[in-house]
Amino acid sequence: MTRPVKLACRAVWKLYGPHPARLLQSGAPTLDAIRASGHVGAVRDVSLEVGEGEIFVIMGLSGSGKSTLVRCLSRLIEPTAGEILYDGEDLLKASPARMIEIRRHRMGMVFQHFALLPHLTVLENVGFPLEVQGVARPAREARAREVIALVGLQGREGHYPRQLSGGQQQRVGIARSLAVEPDLWFLDEPFSALDPLIRREMQEEFLRIQRQLKKTIVFITHDFDEAIRLADRIAIMKDGALVQVATPEDLVLAPADDYVRAFTAHVARAKVVTLGRIAAPLSGPAPDLALPAEMRVDEAAERIVTENRPVAVTRDGQILGEVTPQAVIAVLIGRQP
Amino acid sequence: MTGAMRGLSALAFLALALLLARASADLPPGLLWPPEALHLPMAGWISAAMAWLTDSAHLGPVSFKDLTRGFAALVEAPYQALRVLLVEGITEGRGRRATVIVPPLSWLAVTVAAVALGHYARNLGLGLIAGALMLYLAVFGQWESAMVTLSSIAIAVPLGVAGGLALGIAAWRWRGVERALAPLLDLMQTVPTFAYLVPVLVLFGFGPVAALLATVIYAMPPMVRVTLLALRAVPSEIMDFAAMAGCTPGQRLRKVMLPVALPDLMVGVNQVIMLSLNMVIIASMIGAGGLGFDVLNALRRLDIGGGIEAGIAITALAVVLDRLGQALAARPGGQLRAVGPWWRRHPRTALVLAVILATTALGYLIPALQIYPKDWQLTTRTFWADLMKAINVNYFDQLEALRAWLLEYLMIPVKRFFLALPWPFVLGLATLAGWRLGGLRLAALALALTGFLAATGLWEQAMTTLYLCGLGVVLAMLIGVPLGVLAASSEAAGKAIGAVIDTLQTLPSFVYLIPVVMLFRVGDFSALIAVVLYALVPAVRYTAHGLRGVAPELVEAAVVCGCTRGQILRKVRLPLAVPMVLLGLNQTILLALSMLVITALVGTRDLGQEVYIALTKADIGRGIVAGLAVAAIAILADRLIGAAAQGARARLEGAA
Numbered sequence: 007m008t009r010p011v012k013l014a015c016r017a018v019w020k021l022y023g024p025h026p027a028r029l030l031q032s033g034a035p036t037l038d039a040i041r042a043s044g045h046v047g048a049v050r051d052v053s054l055e056v057g058e059g060e061i062f063v064i065m066g067l068s069g070s071g072k073s074t075l076v077r078c079l080s081r082l083i084e085p086t087a088g089e090i091l092y093d094g095e096d097l098l099k100a101s102p103a104r105m106i107e108i109r110r111h112r113m114g115m116v117f118q119h120f121a122l123l124p125h126l127t128v129l130e131n132v133g134f135p136l137e138v139q140g141v142a143r144p145a146r147e148a149r150a151r152e153v154i155a156l157v158g159l160q161g162r163e164g165h166y167p168r169q170l171s172g173g174q175q176q177r178v179g180i181a182r183s184l185a186v187e188p189d190l191w192f193l194d195e196p197f198s199a200l201d202p203l204i205r206r207e208m209q210e211e212f213l214r215i216q217r218q219l220k221k222t223i224v225f226i227t228h229d230f231d232e233a234i235r236l237a238d239r240i241a242i243m244k245d246g247a248l249v250q251v252a253t254p255e256d257l258v259l260a261p262a263d264d265y266v267r268a269f270t271a272h273v274a275r276a277k278v279v280t281l282g283r284i285a286a287p288l289s290g291p292a293p294d295l296a297l298p299a300e301m302r303v304d305e306a307a308e309r310i311v312t313e314n315r316p317v318a319v320t321r322d323g324q325i326l327g328e329v330t331p332q333a334v335i336a337v338l339i340g341r342q343p
Numbered sequence: 344m345t346g347a348m349r350g351l352s353a354l355a356f357l358a359l360a361l362l363l364a365r366a367s368a369d370l371p372p373g374l375l376w377p378p379e380a381l382h383l384p385m386a387g388w389i390s391a392a393m394a395w396l397t398d399s400a401h402l403g404p405v406s407f408k409d410l411t412r413g414f415a416a417l418v419e420a421p422y423q424a425l426r427v428l429l430v431e432g433i434t435e436g437r438g439r440r441a442t443v444i445v446p447p448l449s450w451l452a453v454t455v456a457a458v459a460l461g462h463y464a465r466n467l468g469l470g471l472i473a474g475a476l477m478l479y480l481a482v483f484g485q486w487e488s489a490m491v492t493l494s495s496i497a498i499a500v501p502l503g504v505a506g507g508l509a510l511g512i513a514a515w516r517w518r519g520v521e522r523a524l525a526p527l528l529d530l531m532q533t534v535p536t537f538a539y540l541v542p543v544l545v546l547f548g549f550g551p552v553a554a555l556l557a558t559v560i561y562a563m564p565p566m567v568r569v570t571l572l573a574l575r576a577v578p579s580e581i582m583d584f585a586a587m588a589g590c591t592p593g594q595r596l597r598k599v600m601l602p603v604a605l606p607d608l609m610v611g612v613n614q615v616i617m618l619s620l621n622m623v624i625i626a627s628m629i630g631a632g633g634l635g636f637d638v639l640n641a642l643r644r645l646d647i648g649g650g651i652e653a654g655i656a657i658t659a660l661a662v663v664l665d666r667l668g669q670a671l672a673a674r675p676g677g678q679l680r681a682v683g684p685w686w687r688r689h690p691r692t693a694l695v696l697a698v699i700l701a702t703t704a705l706g707y708l709i710p711a712l713q714i715y716p717k718d719w720q721l722t723t724r725t726f727w728a729d730l731m732k733a734i735n736v737n738y739f740d741q742l743e744a745l746r747a748w749l750l751e752y753l754m755i756p757v758k759r760f761f762l763a764l765p766w767p768f769v770l771g772l773a774t775l776a777g778w779r780l781g782g783l784r785l786a787a788l789a790l791a792l793t794g795f796l797a798a799t800g801l802w803e804q805a806m807t808t809l810y811l812c813g814l815g816v817v818l819a820m821l822i823g824v825p826l827g828v829l830a831a832s833s834e835a836a837g838k839a840i841g842a843v844i845d846t847l848q849t850l851p852s853f854v855y856l857i858p859v860v861m862l863f864r865v866g867d868f869s870a871l872i873a874v875v876l877y878a879l880v881p882a883v884r885y886t887a888h889g890l891r892g893v894a895p896e897l898v899e900a901a902v903v904c905g906c907t908r909g910q911i912l913r914k915v916r917l918p919l920a921v922p923m924v925l926l927g928l929n930q931t932i933l934l935a936l937s938m939l940v941i942t943a944l945v946g947t948r949d950l951g952q953e954v955y956i957a958l959t960k961a962d963i964g965r966g967i968v969a970g971l972a973v974a975a976i977a978i979l980a981d982r983l984i985g986a987a988a989q990g991a992r993a994r995l996e997g998a999a
Contacts, residue, residue: 082583110589121580125602135588138598183587192587 009057011091012222013079013190018088020049020074020246026086037245048074049085050246057238061216061223065233065269066243072226073194075243079224080113080192081105092190110139114183118195120175122167122182128154129163132182139186146185153181156215173204180215191221198228209235230269234258234278242266254278275337276304284337285319285327292325293318299326303337310334356772361760363768377766382800386964393545393963415552418498422555425494429453430487447490449702449713450481452695457663459691464670473667476659481715483722485656491633492660495555495626496619502555503562503615508608510563511570512596524567531564533933533977535940536625537954538970541963544629554631562618569611573604609672616668620661624853625941628958634660638853642944647731647857648724654854731861746868754814754867761810766797773979781986788982792975799972801953808939808949808976811867815874815935820928823879827886827927828912840883848880852941860945870942878935885927889920919995925988932980936973950976 019030023045029035040047048071056062066072077083079090081097090097092108100108114135122131129150130137136146154163157177167175176196183191196212197205209232216223227233233240234254241251242265250262258278261267282299296318297306306329310317316328400407427433432447454477461470480489514521540557547553577600585595601608627635634657641650686693706713734742770793777789796805830840855873863869893916901915943951950973957966 077583080587082586106589106591109587113587115584115587117580117584119578119580121578121584123581123599123603125605134598138588138590138594 009060011055012058012060012093013056013224014054014089014091015079016053016089016091018049018052018075018078018090019047019086020071020078020083021086022046022048030087037247047071047246049078052088052246052248054241054248054251056222056224058222059220060238061225061236063225063227063233063237063240064243065227065230065240067228070243071246072228072243074246076192076194076224076226080109080115110135111186112188113190113192114186114188115192116176116179116183116194116196118198120167120172120179120199122175122178124167126166127163128159128165128167128170128178131167131178132185135182135186149185150181153184154178156184156218157181157211171204172200173208176200176208177211180212184215184219189222191223193223193225195226195228197232205232212236230273234273242269255280255283259283274304275340276307277302279303279337281306281319281329282321282326284333285329286333287327288318288325289316289328293328296320296325297329303334307334307338360764360768360772363763363765375763375765376802377797377800379800381798383798385799386962386968388964389967390962390964393542397545411546415547415556418502418555419552422494422498422551425497426491429490429494446703446706446713448699449706450477450486450715451702451712452699453490454478454481455698456695457667459695460667461670463691464667465673469666469670473663476663479659480656482720483652483656484717484720485634485637485653486715488632488634488637488653489656489660492623492631492635492657495551495558495631495633496616496623496660496664499555499558499562499619500612500615503559503619504566504612506559507563507566507611507615508570510567511574514567514571515574521571528564528567529978530971530974531560533936533974533981534970535937535951535954535973536561536622537628537940537943537951537958538966538973540625540629541958541961541966544958544961545963550630551632553629554626557629558619558622558626558631561622562615565614565618566611569614570604570608573607573611574600576607577603606672609668613665613668613672616664617661620657620664621852623657642853642857642860645857645861646724646728647861648722648727650854650857651727652723654850654857658850731858734862742862746863750868754871757814758807758810758867761806761813762803764806766802769793770797773983776983777986780983780990785982785986789979792979795975796972799968801950801969801972804948804950804953804969805972805976807947808936808951808973811870811874811942811947811949812932812935812939812976815871815878815939816928816931818871818875819878819882819931819935822875823882823927823931824886824924826879827883827924828890828917830883830887831890831916832912837887840887844880844883847876852877852938853944855938856942856945865946867947869945870939870947873942873945874935874938877938878931881927881930881934883927885923885930886920889923889927890916892923893919922988922992922995925984925991929981929984929988932984933977936977936980940973 019026021029021040023029023040023043025043026045029040029043029045034051035043037047037050040050050071052075054062064072064075074083078085078088081090081100085098088098092112097105097108123134126134129147132154133141133146133150136149141149151160151163154160157180159174159177159181162170162174167178170178176199179196193212197208200208213236225233225236234257237254239251239253240257242249242257244265250257250266252260252262255278257266258270258273258275261270279302280299281297281301281303284303285299293316295309295313297309297320299319299321306317310329311331311334314331316330318328319326397408427447429447432443433445434443454474457477458467458470458474461467461473480486510520510524514524536557539560543553543557543560547556581599581603582595585599590599623631623633623635624638625635627633627639634653637653638650638657641647641653702712710716711719770790773789773793774786778786796802799805826840830837852873855876856869859869859872859876863872890912897915897919898911901911906914939947939949940951940954943949943955946952950969953969954966954973957963957969
């Protein structure tokens with residue numbers, strides 16, 4: 007399942023303080039060295055690759071540097087050092103005019119507090135990125151109506167942001183970020199300001215839209231459950247550095263350290279772990295009932311436990327092994343596999 | 344340092360000051376007031392520089408004088424057009440033989456326009472208030488003067504707003520501009536307006552245009568500040584969005600920041616309107632005409648009725664513009680647009696146009712439609728005059744006794760004390776206060792400002808200013824703080840006091856002078872009363888605000904502890920309100936100083952008088968130096984008290 011790399015960053019640093027650049031001249035400073043010299047290490051030596059069509063979630067608590075990192079990736083903040091490669095082009099070397107060009111056509115961003123313009127209607131807000139490009143009114147309104155329909159806000163085109171609920175406002179924010187049909191889509195804690203019920207609904211909505219559009223996504227959140235639900239891969243950040251980058255399943259089953267383990271401890275494993283992961287070598291002849299390896303344990307649990315006998319696990323038609331009801335129950339009650 | 348020690352050291356300084364003042368008769372003369380040798384002939388330098396500027400400065404082939412005259416012409420054209428529209432109409436011939444061909448807008452048309460604007464901005468209620476106030480102008484015979492004033496306000500406000508916006512944007516964009524503007528803005532707000540009337544007068548000549556420009560200079564600084572703050576307050580996410588949408592810097596400013604900041608910017612517009620109206624009377628000293636001239640004239644003739652009527656007319660105009668401006672700012676957008684023919688889509692505009700056409704056309708037949716007839720006018724002039732006369736006849740002895748007593752036992756001793764302080768002592772005291780309150784930088788500033796006062800050669804006047812201002816501020820605080828406590832303690836009292844305070848604040852400062860002078864004649868005593876009345880407002884307002892702002896859970900905690908009402912006030916609310924009260928004190932001092940300059944008209948002998956004399960003689964150097972001296976006192980007081988307030992706040996928050 008390797009994808010071509012869409013966005014990569016290499017050794018990106020963002021330090022705040024009196025002499026950030028000088029601090030980096032003599033190699034990578036430790037966290038203690040940064041603090042001792044009166045600097046703040048918002049992003050420290052981050053390298054990562056986001057594949058095309060991947061949902062890449064950056065997870066961290068407040069102050070972990072995730073917001074700064076995503077602003078470095080979009081160059082809203084100028085990193086102190088490093089490279090940001092978007093389709094192989096180093097964004098940090100792009101001229102201001104080139105940056106405007108890239109942002110106008112190839113990037114979209116959704117903000118935590120929506121960042122809608124209060125003086126414009128829904129239609130005008132969504133059409134705004136096209137307006138600054140100089141797209142004529144009929145064309146941009148037509149496009150705006152399309153994306154407004156995509157996020158399910160038909161009939162609200164003439165409303166002002168203050169007349170909408172939080173969830174509706176964020177739908178406008180999403181529609182607006184998609185109006186220019188960007189390849190790369192940044193979402194900065196898009197659902198954090200919403201009520202839990204609405205948040206869940208918006209996550210479903212987001213996955214629906216992504217299934218349709220297949221963008222390359224960098225998604226920021228401080229909510230580990232949200233990360234697990236949405237991510238292809240998760241990067242966990244702490245004190246400006248990446249602690250672990252892995253699939254949700256690997257994070258839960260093989261946390262890199264106690265920090266990650268603390269997050270994963272309360273996750274319902276059955277929702278994360280796949281059959282392929284708990285399959286054991288066949289103990290006898292292959293069982294006649296077979297399930298795909300990508301299936302999550304919670305989806306398969308009822309059948310396997312009702313059958314009360316081992317079930318074969320297949321990937322691409324090949325039998326990998328078998329899963330016993332005992333193994334399923336072990337996952338369900340949260341025992342380490 | 345504990346509170347007790349701080350109190351003790353202050354007492355010690357006071358005792359030392361009293362001793363020094365006692366002994367000052369025996370001091371060598373150079374120690375009492377700064378000796379001649381220390382005076383810098385700044386007035387001469389400034390006058391020479393201005394003379395060079397007006398006579399021989401050139402920008403390329405264009406002389407500076409031509410430049411200012413050209414600029415004046417640029418402003419004059421729209422102003423004259425408005426005057427034609429509102430005051431004069433199109434006439435033929437000159438002077439008395441002039442015949443009106445097309446009359447100006449009728450009083451009816453302007454009143455209907457005010458109603459329509461009020462309805463557009465909020466609702467019919469506001470429209471009716473605006474209309475009623477315009478009607479007041481017509482009924483009390485203030486119409487023509489009011490329209491002259493309105494013409495200059497209508498030019499000054501857009502100029503002030505546009506200029507303030509441009510400077511504010513520049514300051515936001517370039518840090519250097521901000522750094523350069525900050526002290527200038529401070530100065531503009533503290534230099535008494537009289538002081539810059541002089542250079543404006545010299546550069547632009549006597550007349551409405553010079554008055555207009557002086558108004559713009561006076562009214563612009565808050566717009567600059569508000570613009571800078573409003574642009575800074577645009578949420579960072581919105582700025583990020585603008586970048587991500589691919590806005591160019593120009594698009595970001597025009598399409599994102601300014602519209603988002605609009606509600607805040609309108610606050611600045613409102614400030615410009617209010618300040619422009621504040622300036623109306625002062626500007627009439629260099630030829631603005633209109634209502635301001637009427638007040639000034641009444642003051643000179645001691646015509647209390649005329650002065651009060653014109654003063655109220657200025658207030659009425661201010662209220663109309665202020666309320667309309669605020670309503671326009673708060674007006675919700677996005678209402679459904681009506682469809683149909685033009686007059687149906689714009690019913691209000693159509694109505695106003697119809698009234699204009701009708702009154703203009705019918706006005707040829709029925710003049711009353713055009714110009715409010717004299718016979719219908721009312722006046723309260725005799726009432727006010729009679730009232731004054733009655734008070735003077737019946738209570739002359741009591742008033743005189745009060746005046747004599749206060750002069751004898753309060754004002755003259757305090758004045759003697761201030762004038763007897765040796766100047767090195769004052770210098771040292773200011774520096775020490777700066778050091779204690781705000782560290783080395785503030786100490787250096789205090790030393791520099793006091794040193795400047797010493798070098799102007801206006802020490803006596805400066806000390807007289809300090810004495811009048813100090814006394815006025817102390818009295819204003821003594822009256823204002825208890826009133827503020829009262830206002831915060833009950834809703835009814837709060838409303839009543841609030842109404843009085845609001846009225847006091849909207850009355851142009853000159854209006855205070857008239858009854859005071861009528862009752863107590865010219866002199867320091869009248870000046871003091873006017874200063875106290877004018878400076879009272881912030882003392883009351885900030886005290887009440889500070890008390891109300893105390894967190895309710897702290898008051899509840901005090902109640903639960905079993906505090907009586909008095910204990911809650913003394914031990915919880917007042918201490919917590921101290922930073923706010925100090926801010927009020929700060930404002931009180933600034934207002935007292937600005938009023939003090941105006942009281943020069945009633946014959947004080949302070950820096951204000953210096954400025955006023957310079958104005959009448961068009962002596963630029965003298966006026967500016969005296970004005971800067973007032974500004975120095977104001978800035979010094981502002982910084983010292985600001986530092987004290989910050990210290991108090993830091994102590995409270997540190998403890999919390």
